[in-house]
Amino acid sequence: MQGDFQNGFKCADFDALLAEAIDGALTGTQLMRFDAHRESCAQCSVLFAEAKAGHDWLETLPEVEPPVNLVKLILAATQETVRAETDARHARQSWPERMRELVSLKLRPAFASIAQPRFAMSFGMAFFSVTLMLNVTGFRLTNLRHMDLRPSSVVRSYYETTGRLVKYYQNIRFVYEIETRVRELKRAATPEEKPSGTDKPQERKEQNRGNDREKNYQNYSREDSTPYLAQMSNGVQDELAAMRRCS
Amino acid sequence: MDDAQVVAALVRRCVAGDATAWEDIVRRLNRRIFNICYRCTGSGDDAQDLTQEVFIKIYRTLDSFDVEKGSFMTWVTTVTRNLLVDHFRKTKQDRVTDSLDNTGSEDEDMLPLSEQLADSGPAPDTRVHRRETQEMVQKALQKLSPELREAVILRDLQDMDYKDIALSLKVPEGTVKSRINRGRVELARLLSRTYRQVM
Numbered sequence: 254m255q256g257d258f259q260n261g262f263k264c265a266d267f268d269a270l271l272a273e274a275i276d277g278a279l280t281g282t283q284l285m286r287f288d289a290h291r292e293s294c295a296q297c298s299v300l301f302a303e304a305k306a307g308h309d310w311l312e313t314l315p316e317v318e319p320p321v322n323l324v325k326l327i328l329a330a331t332q333e334t335v336r337a338e339t340d341a342r343h344a345r346q347s348w349p350e351r352m353r354e355l356v357s358l359k360l361r362p363a364f365a366s367i368a369q370p371r372f373a374m375s376f377g378m379a380f381f382s383v384t385l386m387l388n389v390t391g392f393r394l395t396n397l398r399h400m401d402l403r404p405s406s407v408v409r410s411y412y413e414t415t416g417r418l419v420k421y422y423q424n425i426r427f428v429y430e431i432e433t434r435v436r437e438l439k440r441a442a443t444p445e446e447k448p449s450g451t452d453k454p455q456e457r458k459e460q461n462r463g464n465d466r467e468k469n470y471q472n473y474s475r476e477d478s479t480p481y482l483a484q485m486s487n488g489v490q491d492e493l494a495a496m497r498r499c500s
Numbered sequence: 501m502d503d504a505q506v507v508a509a510l511v512r513r514c515v516a517g518d519a520t521a522w523e524d525i526v527r528r529l530n531r532r533i534f535n536i537c538y539r540c541t542g543s544g545d546d547a548q549d550l551t552q553e554v555f556i557k558i559y560r561t562l563d564s565f566d567v568e569k570g571s572f573m574t575w576v577t578t579v580t581r582n583l584l585v586d587h588f589r590k591t592k593q594d595r596v597t598d599s600l601d602n603t604g605s606e607d608e609d610m611l612p613l614s615e616q617l618a619d620s621g622p623a624p625d626t627r628v629h630r631r632e633t634q635e636m637v638q639k640a641l642q643k644l645s646p647e648l649r650e651a652v653i654l655r656d657l658q659d660m661d662y663k664d665i666a667l668s669l670k671v672p673e674g675t676v677k678s679r680i681n682r683g684r685v686e687l688a689r690l691l692s693r694t695y696r697q698v699m
Binding site: 268269271272273275276300303304305306307308310311312313314315316317318319320323324326327328330331334335338 | 523527547548551555630633634637652662677684687688689691
């Protein structure tokens with residue numbers, strides 16, 4: 254090539270600066286060396302002319318006017334896409350996910366005020382209480398099925414739980430009642446010792462013990478079966494009176 | 501507040517859920533994107549479809565755009581360019597010209613374009629003639645390979661600087677300059693041949 258090494262400026266250097274030269278970005282010494290090489294190198298001169306012509310041709314192309322309704326079409330297309338994506342996402346989501354999303358969207362502002370560390374202990378205690386209550390009533394979360402949430406199932410569960418509670422309460426009352434009756438029969442079956450002058454202090458002690466026992470019995474039966482105890486006490490008194498008459 | 505800052509503010513508002521901001525972005529950018537698509541595809545219908553696709557893509561991925569990392573226009577151009585590449589793959593629009601070495605005869609290549617176009621006379625002054633010339637240039641542009649075409653379109657029609665073009669096309673700046681040179685030269689050769697046939 255003719256101008257390969259002229260002024261140390263090679264054709265490769267010319268090629269590297271060609272785009273900038275056509276864009277008018279070259280100045281000073283660089284431009285002078287570029288022009289000098291172009292004048293001395295036939296190939297680079299042709300290359301420059303062609304590149305300049307191509308650039309000039311492209312300059313003749315005006316900016317195209319987009320269709321009038323393009324903006325409306327774009328806005329409609331983006332809205333439609335967003336809606337379709339939302340629908341598709343909802344279709345893929347299970348109902349707990351949907352609920353979670355709904356809750357996160359609607360209740361986030363409300364939860365933001367209470368989602369603070371100082372409420373953590375309160376929430377913990379509430380959770381503990383609820384869990385304890387559920388355990389006592391025999392409720393197990395793991396046994397929960399979607400079938401259990403039908404209204405008929407809920408009503409049935411309510412009656413079953415109520416029945417269980419009533420049965421439990423009555424069982425306890427029956428046990429206390431039996432225990433009380435057995436104790437009183439034992440006490441009634443014990444022969445009554447006749448009072449004597451020498452045994453007075455001992456008798457007083459026994460009486461005190463008896464009073465204590467009665468107190469204990471009363472304490473045991475105070476909660477549930479006070480009316481029954483009262484009735485039984487009357488019965489026992491009658492039995493005692495009858496036994497005395499017989500003796 | 502320059503244009504880039506205004507667009508960046510609009511993007512932030514749009515990400516925050518402001519629908520009017522998105523409309524502003526569409527109004528600002530639709531002309532530019534449509535022009536890039538039109539010049540690359542040469543079809544108004546394809547350009548319209550592609551412009552819509554570009555905006556849908558932008559809308560979906562707007563969250564991923566980092567205002568601090570780069571210009572929004574460069575990012576939009578990258579999205580447009582990627583969709584255009586997909587479009588070319590779908591339509592199997594192979595490049596017609598391959599390299600500068602195998603186009604035209606040796607004599608033809610050696611002639612400077614100024615001499616080749618010397619017979620063309622003065623620039624077309626009538627509207628029809630101008631439109632014909634524009635159609636001819638557009639057709640020649642379509643014959644360029646996609647790599648050369650996108651480079652010259654972004655530089656000469658969209659007036660982007662080399663750095664932004666390099667970022668959009670994900671190639672070094674030197675490659676961008678080389679593609680622009682080759683694209684311009686290739687276009688000139690194609691047009692000189694066409695022009696001689698017409699004449």
